[in-house]
Amino acid sequence: MNSKLPHLETTIFTAMSKLANENQAINLAQGFPDFDPHSSLIESLNYYSYQNYNQYAPMIGVEKLRNFIVAKVEKLHQTVYHPENEVTITNGASQAIFTAIAAVIEKGDEVIIFEPAYDLYKPAVEMFGGIVKPIRLTYPNYTIDYTKLKELITDKTKLVIFNNPNNPSGKIFTKDDLIQIETILKDKNCYIISDEVYEHMTFDQKEHQSFARIPSLKDRIFITASFGKLCHVTGWKVGYVLAGAELMKEFRKVHQFNVFSVHTPSQYAIANYLDDEHNYQELNDFFQQKRDYFVNGLSTTRFEIIPSEGTYFVSANYKNYSDLNDRAFAEELTIKNKVATIPFSAFYHDKFDENVIRFCFAKQEETLDAALERLNKL
Structure with missing residues (x-):
């Protein structure tokens, strides 16, 4: 078979989440919340399912x-x-x-x-x-x-x-x-x-x-x-x-x-x-509080934090910790320190490495606290 994408590997999100699961690491790699959606949304889904909107x-x-x-x-x-x-x-x-x-x-x-x-x-x-x-x-x-x-x-x-x-x-x-x-x-x-x-x-x-x-x-x-x-x-x-x-x-x-x-x-x-409309208009404040909480916890580490103006990600340069390339550093952080992140090189066509990793902060405070505790021990 002639592959249409011969050089493509498994996505970095799948790879790092798999590595996190294998090593019982806290997954700050893949971008998804670990908290429940609003109960009214789930109730509404159940309602329409039972009303045969199927x-x-x-x-x-x-x-x-x-x-x-x-x-x-x-x-x-x-x-x-x-x-x-x-x-x-x-x-x-x-x-x-x-x-x-x-x-x-x-x-x-x-x-x-x-x-x-x-x-x-x-x-x-x-x-x-x-x-x-x-x-x-x-x-x-x-x-x-x-x-x-x-x-x-x-x-x-x-x-x-x-x-x-x-x-x-x-x-x-x-x-x-x-x-x-x-x-x-x-x-x-x-x-x-x-x-x-x-x-x-x-x-x-x-x-x-x-x-x-x-x-x-x-x-x-x-x-x-x-x-x-x-x-x-x-x-x-x-x-x-x-x-x-x-x-x-x-x-x-x-x-x-x-x-x-x-x-x-x-x-x-x-x-x-x-x-x-409050269910979407208040998201900015909701996630800004999470960003501020996580960035404040990172401030006591030697990571050089890159300002996050939006999304639910914050990124940081790790050059004060290691000379490893970003993929190797992210894998080591997952295996040894039990915190999974995403290396920035995955977002460049030529795997350009600027010693930056991405954290997802769309998590419960307990999750962020556990991750920050481990990161502060680096």
Whole structure:
């Protein structure tokens, strides 16, 4: 068999979680909460299951949930999307991103990604014959070099994939960043995927800047997001995509023959739960408290902490502890010190190593306390 992805290994998230389980380590590697979602959300899921909302949902998603998304986007970003033609519920944000790539990328198309980048982007592009053109964000503030971005864009550039807030760095890109990108792409014949799964996890009064606020790009952009992150239910795998009507037609051509529709009772339960806007508007404060708690605990170590402006990750340079490469250090930390993290090299196409590891702080205080106790003994 000729593999479409011959050089691809098991994802770093699977590998580090497996290593954590084998060594009874505290898993701060993979990005998922270890606390329960709100009881009302579970009760709502049970209600809709028992009320026999158990058959196929509409291919584009449950109407109530799509209407909620449209109302939320209009309220937060002052942009109107049509609930019938411009919103689709997906099997998580990952499926939304994969499907968008499948809809627009052909063999030989060039795709720009900003590294460190979530590890889904590159293999999905390559699976459809695309060529990844990475641009490295500038350490330690992970800013964009716009001169390099301009140089990377050619007549073959078909797509730019943008992640804000950025996983893994925790960087929040500003309105000026979005305007810079809009200006650079203004006369270019390419699309954008804006991965905004951490839209409601921004800290220190920093506001999430969605590409939905740039109306001139609406017909060229897919905006993807995740209810798994929003509702602490990553295992439910429910997300969504926004796009202009013509672009959404192409998205749905792939979507209908991929997953077709998404788990029905989950969609109703989420729509019911998010009727109370406090259930998503207060997430920033909730996760900022966790970030501050964990960073305060790390401050007594010799890690050099990289500021986390958003997401539920905080990263740190470990050069004061070891000369090992980041993968080896992360594995040693898991095996010997029983705390699992993610090495940043996994987010670079060339395994670039800047001696940085990523921690997930979306955990109960007891979990964070146990991890911090071990890290302070390094």
